[in-house]
Amino acid sequence: MRIICLVAAATILVAAGGIAFADGSGDPAAVKSEDGKYLDKEGNPTYKIQADGTVDWYTYSGYRRYHSECHVCHGPDGMGSSYAPALKDSLKTMSYGDFLAVVASGRKNVTTSQENVMPAFGDNPNVACYLDDIYVYLRARADDALGRVRPAKHDEKSKAYTDAEKSCMGH
Amino acid sequence: MRKVLLATGMSAMAVFAAGSATANDELNKMSQNPAEWVMPTGDYANTRYSKLKQITAANVGKLQVAWTFSTGVLRGHEGGPLIIGNTMYVHTPFPNKVYALDLSNESKIIWSYEPKQDPNVIPVMCCDTVNRGLAYADGKIFLHQADDKLVALNAKDGKVEWTAVNGDPSKGQTGTSAPMVVKDKVLVGTSGGEFGVQCSMTAYNIKDGKQAWKAYSEGPDDQILVDPEKTTALGKPVGKDSSLKTWEGDQWKIGGGCTWGWLAYDPSLNLVYYGSGNPSTWNPKQRPGDNKWSMTIFARNPDNGMAKWVYQMTPHDEWDYDGVNEMILTDQSIDGKPRKLLTHFDRNGLGYTLDRADGELLVAQKYDPKVNWTSGVDMNKNSPTYGRPKVLDEYSTDKQGEDHNNKGICPAALGSKDEQPAAYSPDTQLFYVPTNHVCMDYEPFKVSYTAGQPYVGATLSMYPPPGETHMGNFIAWDGKTGKIVWSNKEQFSVWSGALATAGGVVFYGTLEGYLKAVDAKTGKELYKFKTPSGIIGNVTTYEHAGKQYIAVLSGVGGWAGIGLAAGLTDPTAGLGAVGGYAALTNYTALGGALTVFALPQQ
Numbered sequence: 001m002r003i004i005c006l007v008a009a010a011t012i013l014v015a016a017g018g019i020a021f022a023d024g025s026g027d028p029a030a031v032k033s034e035d036g037k038y039l040d041k042e043g044n045p046t047y048k049i050q051a052d053g054t055v056d057w058y059t060y061s062g063y064r065r066y067h068s069e070c071h072v073c074h075g076p077d078g079m080g081s082s083y084a085p086a087l088k089d090s091l092k093t094m095s096y097g098d099f100l101a102v103v104a105s106g107r108k109n110v111t112t113s114q115e116n117v118m119p120a121f122g123d124n125p126n127v128a129c130y131l132d133d134i135y136v137y138l139r140a141r142a143d144d145a146l147g148r149v150r151p152a153k154h155d156e157k158s159k160a161y162t163d164a165e166k167s168c169m170g171h
Numbered sequence: 172m173r174k175v176l177l178a179t180g181m182s183a184m185a186v187f188a189a190g191s192a193t194a195n196d197e198l199n200k201m202s203q204n205p206a207e208w209v210m211p212t213g214d215y216a217n218t219r220y221s222k223l224k225q226i227t228a229a230n231v232g233k234l235q236v237a238w239t240f241s242t243g244v245l246r247g248h249e250g251g252p253l254i255i256g257n258t259m260y261v262h263t264p265f266p267n268k269v270y271a272l273d274l275s276n277e278s279k280i281i282w283s284y285e286p287k288q289d290p291n292v293i294p295v296m297c298c299d300t301v302n303r304g305l306a307y308a309d310g311k312i313f314l315h316q317a318d319d320k321l322v323a324l325n326a327k328d329g330k331v332e333w334t335a336v337n338g339d340p341s342k343g344q345t346g347t348s349a350p351m352v353v354k355d356k357v358l359v360g361t362s363g364g365e366f367g368v369q370c371s372m373t374a375y376n377i378k379d380g381k382q383a384w385k386a387y388s389e390g391p392d393d394q395i396l397v398d399p400e401k402t403t404a405l406g407k408p409v410g411k412d413s414s415l416k417t418w419e420g421d422q423w424k425i426g427g428g429c430t431w432g433w434l435a436y437d438p439s440l441n442l443v444y445y446g447s448g449n450p451s452t453w454n455p456k457q458r459p460g461d462n463k464w465s466m467t468i469f470a471r472n473p474d475n476g477m478a479k480w481v482y483q484m485t486p487h488d489e490w491d492y493d494g495v496n497e498m499i500l501t502d503q504s505i506d507g508k509p510r511k512l513l514t515h516f517d518r519n520g521l522g523y524t525l526d527r528a529d530g531e532l533l534v535a536q537k538y539d540p541k542v543n544w545t546s547g548v549d550m551n552k553n554s555p556t557y558g559r560p561k562v563l564d565e566y567s568t569d570k571q572g573e574d575h576n577n578k579g580i581c582p583a584a585l586g587s588k589d590e591q592p593a594a595y596s597p598d599t600q601l602f603y604v605p606t607n608h609v610c611m612d613y614e615p616f617k618v619s620y621t622a623g624q625p626y627v628g629a630t631l632s633m634y635p636p637p638g639e640t641h642m643g644n645f646i647a648w649d650g651k652t653g654k655i656v657w658s659n660k661e662q663f664s665v666w667s668g669a670l671a672t673a674g675g676v677v678f679y680g681t682l683e684g685y686l687k688a689v690d691a692k693t694g695k696e697l698y699k700f701k702t703p704s705g706i707i708g709n710v711t712t713y714e715h716a717g718k719q720y721i722a723v724l725s726g727v728g729g730w731a732g733i734g735l736a737a738g739l740t741d742p743t744a745g746l747g748a749v750g751g752y753a754a755l756t757n758y759t760a761l762g763g764a765l766t767v768f769a770l771p772q773q
Contacts, residue, residue: 064614067630072297072365075733076632082732082761083246083299110290114245115265119294124624150576150612150632169619 023143024094035160037132044096045132047140053152055140057161060154062137065130069121077148078141083116091142099135103127129168198308198352199438201255206714208254211304211349212592213670213711215436216500219594220671221712225719226770227674231688231697234768237720238278239703242763244268247707247728249590250304250349251668252765253312254713255326260307261765264728265293265300265317271329274715282329284314292318292340295623296347297365298730301707303433303590304349306357309377313357315346321359323380333380337361337373341623344368351434353443353473356383360430360445364493367425367451367626372469374476384476388428388447388464389414395464396476403480405532405558417461417486425620426458427451428465432495432590437511440528442470442479444500444513448493453584454615454628455569461486466494468515468523470530480530485519486559489568490544490613491584491629492519497592500527503600505651514650516593516604518586521548521560524650532558536653538646539587539606541636544580568613568629576614576630583611583633585730589666592709593648596671599691601656602648603677605665610636645669645679645687647694657694663755666731667723668709678721680706682731683758686723686766704762705755707731718769726763727755 021027028046030038036057038048048056066078073084080086091099106120121127127134140146201209205222213219226234242248244263253260258281259272266288271281293300296317306313311332312324319338322331337359338344343366350359356374363370369390374383386396392412399411414423428447435444447469450462466485471478485492499514505524513527520542524534535548544567545560564570566580585607593604611633618628635642643661648654667680675691682705688698705727712721732755 064616064630067632068616068618068627069625071631072625072627072733073294081299082728106294108290115290115293115300117290117293119291119624121624124621125619126621126625126627169617 021143022092023139024091024098025096025139028139028143028145036155036158037161045136047136047145049140049145055146055151055154056136057155057157058133058136059140059146060151061130062133062135063151065127065134066137069127070134073118078138079148087138088141091138096135100131103131103134125169129165207256208252208711208713209307210351211250211253211306211709212351212433212435212497215438217433217435217497217592218499218501218597218671219592219669219709220596222673223712223714223719224673225714226672226676226721228676228690228697230770231674231676233770234688234698234700234721235771236700237767237769239767240270240272240278240765242268242270242724242726242765244726244763245761246726246763247299247301247732248724248726248763249301249707249709249729251709251711251724252722253305253307254711255307257715258326260305260312261724262302262305262314263763264302264726265296267302267314267316269305269312269314269324269329271326284324284329286314286316286322288316288318289340292345295340295343295366296345297362299728299732301347301729303347306350306352308352308357311377313350313352315348315350315359317346319344319346319361321346321350321357321375321380323377335375335380335382338363338368342366342368343623348431349433351436351443352377353436356473358434358443358473360432362429362431364427364429364448364451365625365627366623367427367620368429369424369426370429370447372430372445372471372476374473386469386471386476386478388430388467389418389423389426389462391415395478396471397478397481402478403530404482405530409481414463417463419459422458425451425626426462426465428467429493430495432493433497433592435498435500436473437500437527440511441472441474442527443473444468444470444498444527446494446496446498446515448495449488449491452618452626452628453491454573454618455487455489456573456615457617457628462488466492468494468498468513468525468530470527482525482530482532482558484517484521484523484560487569489562490519490580492517492586494518496588496590499593499595499602501595501597501650503651505533512650514595514602516588516602516648518582518589519545519560520582520587521545522648522650522653524653534650534653538604538648538655539582539608539644541581541608541610542587568615573616574614576612578612579610579637580613581610581636582607583609584613584631585609585633585664589730591666591707592668594669594671594677596677596691598673598675600649600651601691602650603669603671603679603691604646604648605667605669605679606644606646607664608635608639608642608644609633609664645689645694659689659694659696664731666707666729670710670712670721672712678710680708680710680723680725682706682727682755684725684727686710686721686768700768702766703764705731705759721768722765724763724765727759727761
């Protein structure tokens with residue numbers, strides 16, 4: 001079921017290349033929203049940051065999930081560590097579909113000079129249930145739409161989100 | 172000169188050899204000889220003190236690089252080499268290579284060993300693929316591999332003599348710690364506190380690798396090897412089910428309490444000492460109770476693993492303050508009375524001194540003035556909260572609850588000190604402690620457990636204490652009174668193990684890559700040299716052909732390589748001085764190298 005979603009996302013992505021944004025998924029401008037989730041014109045999840053700094057729920061939630069599950073390798077604020085890439089930079093060229101695929105299935109980059117391995121998180125609900133959240137947060141970081149700070153203000157969690165979270169996490 | 176020392180060593184030996192004729196009398200004898208460095212901790216007491224005194228406070232300024240050696244591995248290099256006779260044994264992080272170097276022959280490689288390990292173990296190692304070193308006994312080199320296998324190599328040719336499977340990396344159990352040989356056994360801990368592992372200390376027979384005993388940090392009495400009547404905590408029997416009673420349901424099965432720090436051993440008391448790490452998860456709301464015996468100092472009988480005494484420093488952890496740091500065993504007088512002491516600098520920011528025979532708590536004081544989560548430990552023996560730290564509500568991540576961001580907690584999760592071991596000089600009776608000077612915001616939230624997957628449950632952000640410009644201190648500490656004697660500021664956390672010497676010099680490394688020498692009495696900097704990469708290794712000394720050498724591994728990484736690589740926060744965010752937020756990447760890059768120093772030829 002989760003795999004099917006990933007494939008669908010990847011196909012949507014094909015159309016997105018070649019735009020003058022340092023964003024692997026193209027123009028991040030939000031064109032519509034569904035229950036607090038913002039989508040760009042290609043239908044990829046994106047962030048919405050208001051003039052007063054208020055961020056959408058996904059960006060805020062992604063900040064939290066990133067700093068629990070991802071930062072022990074990828075460093076604070078997506079800045080990278082001594083052994084894992086800065087996702088703030090990776091997402092400048094990586095598409096939404098590729099992001100989902102790598103997080104779900106993992107990646108190995110073992111050569112004579114480095115041994116970098118990312119595990120598959122597809123079966124880890126703490127990550128898999130929050131893929132879009134983490135993606136949206138990192139997309140905002142890659143676009144420099146959000147600095148190296150904890151978002152001070154954020155939209156409330158929607159009911160639809162709460163229900164989906166409960167069913168995904170199983171509690 | 173050496174003969175005299177050996178003779179002294181042997182008489183000391185005779186005292187405890189009486190208890191059991193053992194396979195490693197050789198090791199006991201060797202550890203008395205300052206020309207060698209036969210165990211990762213230097214000696215069983217973990218003092219990291221050497222009687223060598225060719226290099227002194229007066230001449231250390233002339234120190235030069237004698238030779239260097241590239242390990243061929245990048246990533247974080249913790250620990251330090253062993254020196255056995257004319258051979259130096261150098262270890263590396265994953266893939267855990269071992270090199271035997273011939274000190275009598277221009278450090279030529281006698282043999283090298285590289286295990287075949289599944290690279291899938293890499294991402295289940297929290298905080299880099301570090302390894303803290305090798306152990307030696309009975310002609311064997313013991314290597315604790317990343318995949319939690321313990322391997323005995325023939326010290327002469329590097330051939331595998333036996334392999335013991337200590338844990339299952341697919342469940343998140345990994346190996347980072349250095350083993351310690353005690354009598355006819357080799358003891359080894361395990362890592363995996365961020366993966367919900369029920370962690371243990373395990374002893375294997377050095378002869379054949381057969382498991383002798385395994386003592387879990389939490390669980391039923393027969394698994395944690397305590398005697399409800401005879402094992403004590405702060406002088407009282409622990410009672411039945413001392414661990415089980417402090418967990419909800421069977422949460423102890425994924426309870427953490429990992430044992431990835433250093434071991435110490437007192438031959439006269441026949442006790443080994445080590446600490447256990449954080450309870451899993453980092454969300455304290457999800458695991459009500461004291462979570463015993465996580466965050467605990469254990470004193471165990473090395474023959475059968477039975478605990479003599481335990482002391483839980485941080486009941487019901489709310490900040491990831493692992494209790495695994497080294498236990499340093501000293502004989503000093505307190506109030507005019509000679510005592511057998513154990514001193515421990517905990518992640519929670521408190522420096523503890525206990526009586527190591529019975530676990531009586533003597534001193535518990537902050538060794539970084541910024542520590543703020545507690546107002547101190549209750550030292551009143553008649554109080555119902557005797558021995559417990561008083562937690563301030565505003566810094567209690569449990570009281571503040573899930574989804575609440577607790578700001579300004581000091582120290583940060585990496586502790587006022589992590590695994591980087593302190594040193595003790597009997598000449599000055601001071602401890603030399605490498606410390607972190609970092610605070611944090613901590614927000615716990617609900618997580619699900621999946622075997623082999625991270626089980627964290629908190630969001631953290633770390634930064635130097637508000638208004639400060641530095642993230643580390645190198646301090647001298649009086650363990651008898653619990654007071655800082657002197658303190659040197661360091662721009663970054665000091666993540667390198669210290670060395671104290673009879674020459675009145677103390678050595679340590681810095682994250683920028685400096686090896687530094689300071690005066691043991693005053694802390695005055697006497698020498699520094701920038702090595703190829705940041706130092707998270709421990710400084711070692713040895714003597715060869717009449718010359719004293721200082722050796723240290725460079726290779727930035729470990730936990731320090733995560734937060735500090737890119738700088739902790741945005742220097743423009745305005746929270747403090749720019750210097751305190753500098754990126755380590757502006758100072759150093761990856762690289763595994765051993766640098767060996769000596770005085771120039773006369």
